[in-house]
Amino acid sequence: MAADGVQNSLTVEEFLDGIIADFEAYRTRVSQRVERACATSEDGVLVVGECVTRIVESAKKQVGELRHILDYVDSEADRPNITRMIEDQAQMMGDFVDEMSSGLRVQTQSADQALAQTQHILNAGAKIAELASESRTLAFNAQIEASRVGAQSSVFMVIAREMKELSVGIEAANESVADLANGLAETIPSIASSSTQLFEHAAAFSDDFKSKLTQVEHASQELNDVVRATLNDSERRAEEILEGSQHALSELGFQDPMAQSLRKIDRMLVEFHDRLQTQADAVDRAGDLSAIEVEEEEAEVVDTGGQDELQEGEFTFF
Amino acid sequence: MGKKVLVVDDSLTVRQQVGLALQNAGFDVVEAVDGVDGEEKIASVADLSMVICDVNMPRKSGIEMLEAVKAGGQNAKLPVLMLTTEGQPELIQKAKKAGAVGWIVKPFKADLLIGAVKKLTA
Numbered sequence: 466m467a468a469d470g471v472q473n474s475l476t477v478e479e480f481l482d483g484i485i486a487d488f489e490a491y492r493t494r495v496s497q498r499v500e501r502a503c504a505t506s507e508d509g510v511l512v513v514g515e516c517v518t519r520i521v522e523s524a525k526k527q528v529g530e531l532r533h534i535l536d537y538v539d540s541e542a543d544r545p546n547i548t549r550m551i552e553d554q555a556q557m558m559g560d561f562v563d564e565m566s567s568g569l570r571v572q573t574q575s576a577d578q579a580l581a582q583t584q585h586i587l588n589a590g591a592k593i594a595e596l597a598s599e600s601r602t603l604a605f606n607a608q609i610e611a612s613r614v615g616a617q618s619s620v621f622m623v624i625a626r627e628m629k630e631l632s633v634g635i636e637a638a639n640e641s642v643a644d645l646a647n648g649l650a651e652t653i654p655s656i657a658s659s660s661t662q663l664f665e666h667a668a669a670f671s672d673d674f675k676s677k678l679t680q681v682e683h684a685s686q687e688l689n690d691v692v693r694a695t696l697n698d699s700e701r702r703a704e705e706i707l708e709g710s711q712h713a714l715s716e717l718g719f720q721d722p723m724a725q726s727l728r729k730i731d732r733m734l735v736e737f738h739d740r741l742q743t744q745a746d747a748v749d750r751a752g753d754l755s756a757i758e759v760e761e762e763e764a765e766v767v768d769t770g771g772q773d774e775l776q777e778g779e780f781t782f783f
Numbered sequence: 784m785g786k787k788v789l790v791v792d793d794s795l796t797v798r799q800q801v802g803l804a805l806q807n808a809g810f811d812v813v814e815a816v817d818g819v820d821g822e823e824k825i826a827s828v829a830d831l832s833m834v835i836c837d838v839n840m841p842r843k844s845g846i847e848m849l850e851a852v853k854a855g856g857q858n859a860k861l862p863v864l865m866l867t868t869e870g871q872p873e874l875i876q877k878a879k880k881a882g883a884v885g886w887i888v889k890p891f892k893a894d895l896l897i898g899a900v901k902k903l904t905a
Contacts, residue, residue, distance in 0.1 A: 783883065
């Protein structure tokens with residue numbers, strides 16, 4: 466409005482220039498927003514993609530490690546496993562007890578033989594005692610006879626005395642042997658009894674040990690089965706994570722089409738601005754609106770090969 | 784070592800997603816950022832099994848790169864699969880005439896893409 470209240474009117478050129486300037490200002494703001502949106506969405510998608518990549522790698526690594534453990538649990542290789550070690554130990558224990566019982570049996574037999582020989586010694590000792598007694602009786606009678614016949618019997622007396630001393634010595638030695646034999650006869654049965662008890666304890670221990678080992682073997686097998694089931698379950702879950710992660714990554718594919726669409730809109734706005742500017746320049750030169758050309762779009766003939774436009778996610782192979 | 788696939792796309796997110804999908808399927812991945820880089824990689828990287836290529840890229844478009852590769856002779860038989868946001872029939876025909884083996888419109892399904900790659904590299 467002028468100072469006197471008369472409204473000034475714009476020329477056509479000024480009007481068009483104003484519109485174009487306003488349009489350019491708005492277009493610039495739209496363009497900046499488009500770039501910001503593309504950059505922000507790209508950054509976000511890349512970060513999510515990195516996280517998903519790490520999840521996928523971790524899941525794949527876990528699957529690999531679990532499979533390695535499963536293979537080891539199921540392995541029939543020469544590597545020792547708990548079950549085989551238990552069986553080997555049970556076998557060794559059984560062999561040891563058999564060896565020990567065999568040894569104890571021999572020991573018992575030896576003890577019986579020793580006992581029998583001790584009895585022989587005692588019998589022989591009894592015989593010797595009998596002989597010694599008869600010798601003493603003979604010596605005594607010889608002494609009597611020697612004293613009866615007088616001086617001619619001094620040699621006979623000596624012999625009789627010697628015989629008596631000999632029989633006394635034999636009796637004494639025989640008593641010592643008998644004592645020893647009696648001691649052995651008491652000791653050997655107790656040794657045999659102790660050996661028998663030891664064998665019985667060892668056999669009982671072996672049976673108990675084998676029974677316990679069998680229980681451990683069963684528990685070990687059950688543990689193996691639980692571990693295998695757990696590992697199979699964990700492997701399945703890891704594969705589900707892998708599959709889910711790949712699906713999530715696919716869903717991030719919206720970003721590029723979105724960015725391209727936004728940039729296309731921006732380009733279309735630029736083209737529109739350029740057309741407006743062209744028309745405004747033409748009006749400037751002509752001085753009026755008669756210079757504005759309305760272009761009729763010609764129908765473009767294109768070779769589509771009879772194909773319709775493909776939509777998002779669609780495909781064709783040649 | 785898996786089969787080697789070249790991914791040509793100016794979008795970092797697309798190269799990341801396609802690359803990860805291919806790696807999870809056991810393929811080795813080489814990346815290029817546009818048609819010029821793609822052409823150089825095709826000429827210099829040995830044992831490429833196929834190329835996955837975008838269409839709208841700076842410096843050189845995917846179809847221009849495809850035409851140059853097919854005309855070059857040395858790698859003319861290398862399968863090139865177009866992966867792009869475009870779906871216009873005229874562009875698809877142009878790519879077909881240039882020697883592309885297929886056309887997938889983004890966003891893509893990973894299992895579809897992997898299935899196609901496995902078939903084309905068999």
